[in-house]
Amino acid sequence: MPSPFIELEVDTPTGERTVKVTNPEKTYFSALPAGRGRKLDLVEYYLAVADGIVRALAERPTVLKRHPDGAEGEAIYQKRVPEKRPEWLETATVHFPSGRQATELCPVDVAHVAWAANLGTLDFHPWPSRRADTERPDELRVDLDPMPGTTYDDVRTVAYEVQALLDELGLVGWPKTSGSKGLHVYVRIEPRWSFTEVRRCALALGREVERRRPEIATSKWWKEERGERVFLDYNRMARDQTIASAYSVRARPQATVSAPLTWPEVAEAEIADFDIWTMRERFTALGDVHAGIDLAVSPLEPLLELVARQERDQGLAEAPYPPQFPKMEGEPLRSRPSVAGPAAEKRAAAAAKTAAAQTAADADRARTTPRPGRGPR
Numbered sequence: 001m002p003s004p005f006i007e008l009e010v011d012t013p014t015g016e017r018t019v020k021v022t023n024p025e026k027t028y029f030s031a032l033p034a035g036r037g038r039k040l041d042l043v044e045y046y047l048a049v050a051d052g053i054v055r056a057l058a059e060r061p062t063v064l065k066r067h068p069d070g071a072e073g074e075a076i077y078q079k080r081v082p083e084k085r086p087e088w089l090e091t092a093t094v095h096f097p098s099g100r101q102a103t104e105l106c107p108v109d110v111a112h113v114a115w116a117a118n119l120g121t122l123d124f125h126p127w128p129s130r131r132a133d134t135e136r137p138d139e140l141r142v143d144l145d146p147m148p149g150t151t152y153d154d155v156r157t158v159a160y161e162v163q164a165l166l167d168e169l170g171l172v173g174w175p176k177t178s179g180s181k182g183l184h185v186y187v188r189i190e191p192r193w194s195f196t197e198v199r200r201c202a203l204a205l206g207r208e209v210e211r212r213r214p215e216i217a218t219s220k221w222w223k224e225e226r227g228e229r230v231f232l233d234y235n236r237m238a239r240d241q242t243i244a245s246a247y248s249v250r251a252r253p254q255a256t257v258s259a260p261l262t263w264p265e266v267a268e269a270e271i272a273d274f275d276i277w278t279m280r281e282r283f284t285a286l287g288d289v290h291a292g293i294d295l296a297v298s299p300l301e302p303l304l305e306l307v308a309r310q311e312r313d314q315g316l317a318e319a320p321y322p323p324q325f326p327k328m329e330g331e332p333l334r335s336r337p338s339v340a341g342p343a344a345e346k347r348a349a350a351a352a353k354t355a356a357a358q359t360a361a362d363a364d365r366a367r368t369t370p371r372p373g374r375g376p377r
């Protein structure tokens with residue numbers, strides 16, 4: 001028997017699109033009251049916050065985190081946009097750290113979002129760059145992750161410390177709940193610098209916040225060095241390391257969403273305050289509280305100067321990249337301090353060999369030309 005479906009007519013600036021929603025009554029969020037946590041409620045949520053979600057994703061190559069069996073089912077991180085797709089769907093090509101490339105969804109209107117939601121997409125993970133120049137991020141993202149032993153109040157305190165620093169440097173930050181456990185602060189920048197440079201700025205910012213509040217903030221990559229502190233995850237600015245966008249629904253039975261906040265709200269707002277229903281109400285009342293983000297373009301130079309000062313005065317150089325990256329220029333030995341030493345050098349060499357073999361195997365599956373300009377310049 002074919003799956004039940006309905007068709008929605010979705011208005012876009014370039015015309016009306018028909019978006020099919022299959023299995024609209026399927027339960028996606030078990031902790032919501034009956035009839036409020038269906039797949040159709042997910043799709044309708046995104047249509048209700050259209051202006052906000054489109055601002056968060058516009059023209060950005062976007063990874064889909066799909067949960068076709070609902071929030072508690074298995075997740076599929078879908079980078080490549082499926083071959084079978086409507087002819088109006090727009091895409092963008094990106095280059096991964098391995099040198100491979102992929103065609104990802106590139107939302108330009110809410111019909112793209114609704115189409116993806118019908119695939120079971122809960123959260124959208126956009127690149128911090130846009131399709132006009134995918135190599136130059138226009139969004140510096142500060143990701144605040146509470147480590148075990150910390151509280152959400154600690155996350156708030158660190159967020160305000162980030163705000164104070166940005167303010168001193170003449171940059172404008174836009175806070176949002178992650179919808180899961182932490183907070184994010186986004187800064188709109190001119191798309192003039194590489195991933196390597198913007199990530200290095202995120203690292204400098206994290207290190208400076210750690211210097212000011214060492215009791216609750218850390219920028220250390222290795223978990224054993226973080227302690228019971230809030231981690232400023234600078235590697236979220238590395239290529240292809242995306243995070244859930246504003247208005248994204250998170251994979252929780254309560255259907256919490258990543259909620260854009262004003263700075264005064266950070267002190268009071270709880271993660272659980274915002275779900276697919278309460279956010280709809282808030283959006284109707286206030287609209288997108290981050291509506292000004294694209295007009296508030298901040299200079300990156302003050303952070304580049306901070307990078308230089310830290311190097312000069314504190315001897316701080318590069319810091320580790322995530323495991324799937326090739327060894328990056330200036331990067332220290334990517335090995336936990338507790339296992340560093342000559343034996344670690346050997347292990348690192350062996351790991352590099354395995355990684356290279358893996359990359360070659362991947363390349364066989366999706367034969368592409370490695371991009372000559374990728375990596376540090």
Ligand SMILES: [Mn+2]
Nearest residue numbers: 143144145182
């Ligand atoms: Mn996070």
